Amino acid sequence: MRGILHCLVISIFLSLIFSHLSCVRAAYTLPYPSYMPGNRLYFISRIIDQINRWWYFGSVAQTKYHLGLSDKYLVEAKTLYEYKQYLLGTDALRRSTKEFHEIPINIKRAQSEGKDMTLLIVKISESAEVHKTILMDMRVDNPETFQWTPEKEASTDLKIHDEINNGIATVTKVLEELIKQ
Amino acid sequence: MMYLFLVLCLFIAITSYGFIDPNLILTSVPIVHRFISSLSNVVYQQRPVTAGIFFTVLLLLFFLFRHVFINQKRLFPKPVLFWKWIVIAVLILVFSYPMLSYDLFNYMTTAKVTYTYRENPYVVMPVEIPNDINLAFTRAANKVALYGPTWILMTWFPHALGAGNIWRTIIAFKLFTAIGYLSMCYLIWRITKNMKNVIFFSLNPLIIIETLVSGHNDIIMMVLACTGLLLWKKKKFWNRITGFFIFFLSVFTKGATLVLVPLLFFRQLTKERLMLISSCLLFLIFIMVAPIREELYPWYAIWFLSFAAFLPYPKYALFWQFCIALSLGLELRHVPYMAMGYYEGPGPILRTMMTVIPVAVWGIWYAIRIKNNKD
Numbered sequence: 001m002r003g004i005l006h007c008l009v010i011s012i013f014l015s016l017i018f019s020h021l022s023c024v025r026a027a028y029t030l031p032y033p034s035y036m037p038g039n040r041l042y043f044i045s046r047i048i049d050q051i052n053r054w055w056y057f058g059s060v061a062q063t064k065y066h067l068g069l070s071d072k073y074l075v076e077a078k079t080l081y082e083y084k085q086y087l088l089g090t091d092a093l094r095r096s097t098k099e100f101h102e103i104p105i106n107i108k109r110a111q112s113e114g115k116d117m118t119l120l121i122v123k124i125s126e127s128a129e130v131h132k133t134i135l136m137d138m139r140v141d142n143p144e145t146f147q148w149t150p151e152k153e154a155s156t157d158l159k160i161h162d163e164i165n166n167g168i169a170t171v172t173k174v175l176e177e178l179i180k181q
Numbered sequence: 182m183m184y185l186f187l188v189l190c191l192f193i194a195i196t197s198y199g200f201i202d203p204n205l206i207l208t209s210v211p212i213v214h215r216f217i218s219s220l221s222n223v224v225y226q227q228r229p230v231t232a233g234i235f236f237t238v239l240l241l242l243f244f245l246f247r248h249v250f251i252n253q254k255r256l257f258p259k260p261v262l263f264w265k266w267i268v269i270a271v272l273i274l275v276f277s278y279p280m281l282s283y284d285l286f287n288y289m290t291t292a293k294v295t296y297t298y299r300e301n302p303y304v305v306m307p308v309e310i311p312n313d314i315n316l317a318f319t320r321a322a323n324k325v326a327l328y329g330p331t332w333i334l335m336t337w338f339p340h341a342l343g344a345g346n347i348w349r350t351i352i353a354f355k356l357f358t359a360i361g362y363l364s365m366c367y368l369i370w371r372i373t374k375n376m377k378n379v380i381f382f383s384l385n386p387l388i389i390i391e392t393l394v395s396g397h398n399d400i401i402m403m404v405l406a407c408t409g410l411l412l413w414k415k416k417k418f419w420n421r422i423t424g425f426f427i428f429f430l431s432v433f434t435k436g437a438t439l440v441l442v443p444l445l446f447f448r449q450l451t452k453e454r455l456m457l458i459s460s461c462l463l464f465l466i467f468i469m470v471a472p473i474r475e476e477l478y479p480w481y482a483i484w485f486l487s488f489a490a491f492l493p494y495p496k497y498a499l500f501w502q503f504c505i506a507l508s509l510g511l512e513l514r515h516v517p518y519m520a521m522g523y524y525e526g527p528g529p530i531l532r533t534m535m536t537v538i539p540v541a542v543w544g545i546w547y548a549i550r551i552k553n554n555k556d
Contacts, residue, residue, distance in 0.1 A: 058300030060309055115298060116312035 028126035030134075031068075033075045037088040059110035063103055063120055067127060070099035074167075078134055081160075086146045090158050093138075097167040100131065104177050121178050128175040132168060139164045182256065183266050186245050186384075189238060190273045196234070197394060199224035200280035204317035207348045225522075232520035239512055242386035246505075250380050260376055267383055271363060274393035275355045281515050282480070283320040285396040289350050290315040291326050292340035295333055302326035302333060315347075329433035331405075332398055354396055361400040362392045368407055369490050372452075381501060382490035387508035391480035398435065399480050403487035405431030406438040410459065413445060414452060437484055440466050453492065460488035460500075477536065479511035499547075506543035510536035 035042045049069060056065035073096035080089030103124055110117050142160050149155035199220030201207065208214055224231045249256060257263040279285040290307045294300050298310055307313060307322040316322050326333060339357045343350025366383045373379075382388060392400045409428025412420050428445070431438045440462050444455060463484035470481065482504075489497070489504050513535035517528050 056301060056304050058298065058305060060298070061301045061304040064304065113298070114312075115310050119309060119311055 028130045063106040066099045066102040070096045087148045131171045135168045190270045194277040197278040197280040202318040246384045279395045282395040286319045290319045292336035331430045331433040358396045364404045377494045397480040399483040402434040456488045456491040460485045506540045510539040
């Protein structure tokens with residue numbers, strides 16, 4: 001009986017101590033998909049993206065801009081692939097990779113301007129990990145190639161895995177560069 | 182009496198450095214550094230004493246305000262005399278430390294993000310450049326720019342004047358708001374030609390403390406709004422265009438004056454009506470914003486006090502009395518934090534009481550006066 005009482009007191013004591021410690025940490029989350037390629041209003045979203053290129057002036061802002069776009073286009077690609085929209089999906093994936101490629105260029109520019117990029121580098125590293133995981137899943141879930149044949153037009157051979165591999169390579173390269181820093 | 186006013190200004194200017202942020206070192210001169218440290222010790226270690234001193238100084242300022250207002254003709258037979266005193270007071274208070282608010286540091290850091298780092302302040306938060314030294318003493322650094330583009334553009338001047346030196350930048354920003362204060366006083370004089378109106382605004386301790394000591398940018402927004410609306414009332418086309426433009430500069434300074442936009446469509450309103458409605462609308466916004474922001478910031482009173490200062494005195498004496506009682510109540514909101522060192526606990530209820538009591542006392546006094554007059 002005494003032993004049970006001791007255990008109870010100790011467990012209450014420990015719970016009081018550890019209840020103050022929080023292990024909660026928000027994982028990097030990709031944006032919720034908005035208008036998708038193929039939608040009539042999607043061009044507005046692309047125009048806004050272009051205007052934002054001007055609005056996000058400064059090296060830190062540019063880094064955030066390219067990261068944001070890369071995230072957005074990756075979500076588009078993932079969703080489009082799920083709906084077997086391979087042509088639009090591959091285009092979105094290509095854009096995502098291109099935007100991610102721009103990130104280290106802006107980080108270097110910011111660092112040369114004397115700006116400490118530690119916080120953003122951590123965020124980008126987390127983003128790179130998420131991108132990599134999603135791209136690897138996409139490689140498993142989608143065919144290697146796909147022949148897209150629209151009505152009244154010539155068919156297009158889509159090398160889906162090549163595009164995904166290119167994305168993984170870019171993300172891995174950026175991640176390695178960031179780790180070196 | 183005005184000498185006492187200047188002595189109080191000097192006292193505020195010197196003792197304000199006791200409220201210096203522990204992470205901010207303004208000087209390496211040993212004597213000055215030691216003096217500021219000892220002042221800081223009193224402020225942070227003897228909190229109830231500090232609050233008591235602030236309370237006394239505030240009451241003295243309100244007493245002087247009342248005295249000058251009543252004896253204005255005897256004290257200042259010529260308006261020039263009054264202006265001299267005001268300019269001296271401004272010159273003293275410009276060199277005070279912004280002891281009651283961290284907003285000025287937020288202005289400085291946002292300007293630095295814009296002009297030194299050349300980043301868009303509406304996209305990049307100061308905290309995203311963690312090696313910036315200003316972060317050590319800036320609050321709300323985890324937010325993008327809180328003010329409009331007019332303000333961001335205008336901050337280039339004090340930022341450039343500061344030339345990277347923190348103390349110089351503080352003074353440059355305060356000089357900037359002091360220019361706004363003097364412009365507003367001049368505008369009131371130019372329109373009303375009545376010293377009572379100028380005194381109502383310029384010697385109100387809330388205006389003095391929140392503008393000249395804390396350096397809040399609300400005064401800039403209000404100068405632009407008043408000038409814009411008054412020019413808009415003129416008959417000449419170019420005056421109206423200029424007024425319209427200046428008014429929108431005000432809207433894009435802080436946004437509160439957006440509520441006055443409908444007034445642009447009522448050109449038949451008399452100047453007096455325009456000022457009264459503007460003051461009432463801004464008072465409503467001030468009251469409505471409070472529950473959203475969870476705090477009734479004293480410096481928001483600058484919005485409605487500015488327009489109230491244009492109203493003819495004997496006619497709107499009651500409104501002015503209410504404004505003065507509320508000014509005292511709002512300034513007293515600083516006292517609980519000063520005494521306790523934290524905002525929580527009994528802080529919110531104490532701040533509410535501090536605000537309500539002076540207004541309630543004034544209300545009771547007024548009711549008794551009316552009753553006595555009837556008897």
